[in-house]
Amino acid sequence: MRLTVLSTLLFAGTALAAGSVQAAGELNLICSADVVICEQMRGDFEKAHDIKVNMVRLSSGETYAKIRAEARNPKTDIWWAGTGDPHVQAASENLTLEYKSPMLDQLQDWARKQAESTGFKTVGVYAGALGWGYNTEIFKTKGYKEPRCWADLLAPELKGEIQIANPNSSGTAYTALASLVQIMGEDQAIDYLKKLNANVSQYTKSGSAPVKAAARGETALGIVFMHDAVAQTAEGFPVKSVAPCEGTGYEIGSMSIIKGARNLDNAKIWYDWALRPEVQSRMKDAKSFQLPSNKSAEVPKEAPKFEDIKLIDYDFKTYGDPAKRKALLERWDREVGAVAN
Template sequence: MRTFFMKLALIAGISTMAFSAHANGNLNLICSADVVICEQLKGMFEKETGIQVNMVRLSSGETYAKVRAEARNPKTDIWWGGTGDPHLQAANEGLTLEYKSPMLDQLQDWALKQAESAGYKTVGVYAGALGWGYNTDLQKQKNFKEPLCWADLLDPSLKGEIQMANPNSSGTAYTALATLVQLMGEDKAFEYLAKLNDNVSQYTKSGSAPVKSAARGENGVGVVFMHDAVSMTAEGFPIKPVAPCEGTGYEIGSMSIIKGAKNLENAKKFYDWALKAEVQSTMKDAKSFQLPSNKNAEVPKESPRFEDIKLIDYDFITYGDPQKRKQLLERWDKEIGAKAN
């Protein structure tokens, strides 16, 4: 009998341990940044809170489409990272939830403006300027023109050497499209993109893929956010980051709680946690060199600084509007995508 009760106690203890391991519940997260930082954030949050994170990595365009398709029965609780335009579009369409984090007073002005413009249905978590990275070894071997300006990307010596992403799936590429429209005017921008198409070997699904391909020597130039090019340089690849001489746009990587989230309280916990200075200061450990949104977070020495870059006054509200986005993407499909190499 004594042995019997000892066994019961042991079983009860094991059951209690198993229950406590999951007592803090789950969180369904979509991460639209590089997979390394996504995995790092997942591991850190689970360790600190005991909350089980079910994480999927999707580009921002893919995430927006998924959240929209699942609006009546959301499978996602929170969306972290990726360019701000799709987050603003989701907010505009009522797909995300208003939430004013107690961390707001610690954030940079650009992060707060992002939140205010969306009625606090999203918030800025990092920022980064658009540009490209080119392989300096290939540039010497193939003797193509050093690309320092948008105009240089049209040089015949770069035929087949450029990769950029498809703006339908990639927030990076949509930022590039919206940047060129704001720099040149819409018709001139599409004339430019039609000429650029002659030099583009591939339109990738992921925004960072073009410079990773350039790092491997598969192409000469990858049009990406500059911090993605810096990541390749930090890993020892012969990649030189470039801020285009005519001026460039930038992203405000954002975070949104999905309306109808099944694990709402855990989503809010992650939201507040991800805005902490100490959390954002660890991004460099994953070789993510964006500018953090918390004013007290450590800015990696490798991060491209806005004050060193000629930035346009990027209109997030106009180019985050669902109708404007739809119109530009339809025109890109018709005039560029249909004629892609």
Template sequence: MTHRLALLGATALSLLPFGAFAQPKELVLYCSVNEEWCRAQSEAFMRETGINVLMTRKSSGETYAQIKAEEGQPRGDVWWGGTGDPHLQAAQEDLTEAYESPVLAELQPWARAQAETSGFKTVGVYAGALGFGYNSTMVTENPPACWADLLDERYADDIQVANPNSSGTAYTMLATMVQLMGEDEAFAYLAKLHANINQYTKSGSAPIRAAATGESAIGIVFMHDAVAETVSGAPIVTVAPCEGTGYEVGSMSLIKGGPNPEAAKIWYDWALSPAAQEIGATAKSYQVPSNSSAATPPEAPKLADIKLIDYDFAKYGSSETRAALLARWDAEIGALPK
């Protein structure tokens, strides 16, 4: 145990309410990052605090749906990771608790803005830009550099992207296209792209794993997921689309009425600390951490070098907007024949 982590664990435990003589014994964690990172984070927390973590890994959309289904009788304590839009929707629908962590002052402006937008019912834990990756052994000439290039007929049935109902990554793509092009133009683009899609996956990172193995030529994902495949030795080239792109503020929320509220706050403060945020890189997760003092992995795509849109998290994380866009996607894209 490092000295810094030991201090963090002691600090977290000192945040127990006055009169709480017994250390919490259990935490139920809903995790929406990749499985390896979920495990590494849970195990580190258990080592530091002695609190047993019961972890379930699901994608952002699936986790939101589970929390919604459990409203009034929640089984989970913390929702950690996953795109910020469904976290904001959960906040709006009063599924999560307001909490102002003492670590907030250490966070990047975009992470604090996420907290302020939600009335402190969620907070940013990392950021990552949307893009795509292609298999360089399959795409050898005139590789795609822009969103428009993905409509090329040579990619027929050779692109994967997730379903925005289950995947926060894919919802970010949907919201990005609407903000880049306007809603009608975005759906026209997605209808054309459909001809080149061989599968709408459940998981947001699955498309780049398919490209890494040669199952598809291209996967539309967050750029850090494409980088992870390259670092692992796959022939994947990561692309920041020329027109501009959206990004995620991966978030964390306390589930309202969860069974272990003291343990939940201990996790919340710990997960915002520099040492806890640096665990991601050890699990081949190359997002930009939200704590200003946390080391950014050198492999992480540099947000300053990417043409990012001014993503409207409040609007596209609202219940009304998300429900309307997903319903239109189901009617106009998901219902198209293959």
């Protein structure tokens, strides 16, 4: 009888321990960067930790919508990468969790400020300027003039030759919308986008898709973050990247732990690991040429440098505000998206 009781207790203890190991050994991740770096990050993390990563690749806008919809019953532990505005918006709506990583002191000022401005509910992991990439062979064959400024994209000969993502799904396109508003003023920016619409052949779901289409010769030009254009050049495609002459905005790719994360300890392990210099130095191996947030990380030689670009003082707080974002997107839907080709 005593042996039976002892066996039962041992079995129960073993089952409990096994359940704990299984729970401690998983992480539910949403990655909002390019799928190649997402896969590399997952692989590197799993090699270094006894943790299985269940990863989904979604754009920033899609991720924000998902975690908002699942707020009462979160299915995601951590959100890595993607433009900072939706991360800031999620933080302001209390969808993400405050976490002060021990790695904070190693980060660039812009990455730490991203954390401080949100009450440490998100942090910067990389940065990159907005611009475009164009197919040099198409431009040469068709005799198009190289577009150096935002105004040049309105040239009549570029009708149907430009792609940009939809700002409702893409953080890249929302950054473009918010940047143009800050450069021109809201009414003028909407008027510009209405005129640009005549030259846009497609509003894609993903922010990097337009320049990938340009690389394949399916369109002449894609409005994207410049590092995405550089990545296509590094792959051997005839793509040249451009920083707009009037000035441009930039992203702070961010990372957030979801409030109510089921695997919170593992989320913190990923968070600290993703901020390490050796991890960020590996991003270039996946043809990701952003500026890393850790001051000791290797900056890819191909990365567009901020000092070479006319950057605006991008207002992350204002354009990451839920009410402002909602109003801008509604106006874009009404005045631009509704009349899209």
